[in-house]
Amino acid sequence: MLPFANMPYGNAPVYCFPLTEICMYLLLLLCGWHAMKKGTAQVAWLLGALCFGLLLEYVNVATNSGYVYGQFWLMLGKAPRNIPFCIGCGWAVIIYSSRLFTDNFALPAWAAAALDSLLALNIDVSMDVVAYRLHMWHWDWAGRGYPAETLTGQWFGVPYANFYGWLLVVFFYSFFSRLLEKAAVKKMWKATLPLLSIILSQAALCLSLFPLANLLKQAFGISSMHRLLALLIILMLLVAIGFARRNKKSAHYFPPAAWVVPLWFHLYFVTWLFLGGFSGENSRMTLFSLLNVMAGIFIHLPMLIKKRPVTILAETC
Template sequence: MDLPYAGIPYGPAPAWCFPLFECGLYLLFILCLVHAAGRGARNVLYILGGLAFGLLLEYMEVLMESYTYGRFWVMLGKAPMDIPLCIGVGWGIIMYTARLFTDRFGLGLLAAAALDTLLALNIDLGMDTVAYRTHMWHWNWVGTGLNPLTAQWFGIPYGNFIGWQTVVFCYSAFSRTFEKWLMRNKTGALKFTAIAVLALLSSLFVLYASEVYLFPFLNKYLGIKSVHRFYGISVILLGLVIVGWGKRKVAAENLPAITWMVPGWFHLFFTACFFILGFYKENTWMTAAACINLLIGVIIHLPGSFKSASQDSVSTAGKIHHTS
């Protein structure tokens, strides 16, 4: 059997892998959009802005030859510079549900944006090692002298995770900032549209400026490489959450089920693929990292899922009793 990429001992993914992942994202996007529609224009435009942002940044990364994509059902653009629609959808629903989760705790702007970012990163750490090995997307290590299965984070460049940190933090922080500035007097769909567009453009600018100017400068003149930036930024984000957590104000509203359904789907799908497709046999450290990351996701989201489910049951029972 011919292998798709040099140094990666895995053939094409099973026929069910790509369609199941893609359809799962589209279904979750519909559920998120329905939920957002019930909460008003701000939420709808936040998730649509996240979708647009995701597509634009993915196209930018493909143009910069950061990575290439496998073949999904719905591709936008012309090969080999095309991108899957479902990836933009994934960005939108991850950022939307992360914000739903953090809004529940009434955190300050920086702490909320930092927690949004860590929640998204928890998903990506479990996703990328599997997606890379199923050839959903591919980083090219040819000519680097590095092993494509062990380079940096088990074959995933640290720069990818820094991109996640930059994207989610900026979109979350800019959205919240522009909401405070523009929503002081009256609300309206036009203002929410302006907020989404401004947050998208500002975040893209920061991402582009960081990747093209800031990070190369840090590497060349200060010796701060991607691994240092990734762990340094992670520590800063965690510090922001810890400081902000003591000042949190828990909101009265319940956590909607969609806040755990989205991360739950990502964790379930990629953890299942990790073991079903035999990737766990490759590297003990990678398996340990995957299990620890999954455990962290469960610890974060499982209590909220039980609580929201039980509260929904009580609410439903109350409505039935009142009706009868």
């Protein structure tokens, strides 16, 4: 018997979920080791991203936002509305590694947060279509009244609202954290900033995902796809303006935590795309998945092979 109606794929191999979970914990350890070497503020940033990820997933699942999780080893909450701890770890390492990349470019806080969001989306596009088919999480198209769209609805079965949410989650946490850091003087004060960032980010996220989204849809007929496209354009414009306005050259700091995380996500899930037999389902889905992986490699590879750091000239605002 298949796990979900209208989903033609059976359960993932028995080793898939444990392997995924262990890898997530190892990535968190890698980022945690780097953060401890850099100091209290970095550790707080990483732990804040972990807590924010767990909180937003718990709220979404508890409020029946249209998806449920598969059962991993370590679950938080009561089934079926429980969440895997490793998903929070995934949020943490993606946000953390994205910042290690963007901090090289001396961008204003709003532009750096926008670039963080786009980097995170690049990872999510590789991950979601595959993880969904492995039943790591499941969007209930049949329950919404669209059983025929289980694999074809919106982005090959992944709702556009999911990507919209990804962009906002990373943007708000990154932006508020960076903004508050500028006001922090004492180290102990910096250690408490992620808590305030979580509160502000969750409030902004709730407003964006519910009242604002409902207003746009009811008053102007703006769908989740329209919101996603508009947000992508806005974020790309912010990044472009940020690069144009920066007043110091790029540095070069690219530790393993900055590139191992995106590399693992891209390679791991594109491997399952073929290993799970999903690549033959839809040629366009497979093509876009491979192009997205290539985009991720193209973005990170120049920093990986760069040898000499560039001298920083001045402090940006």
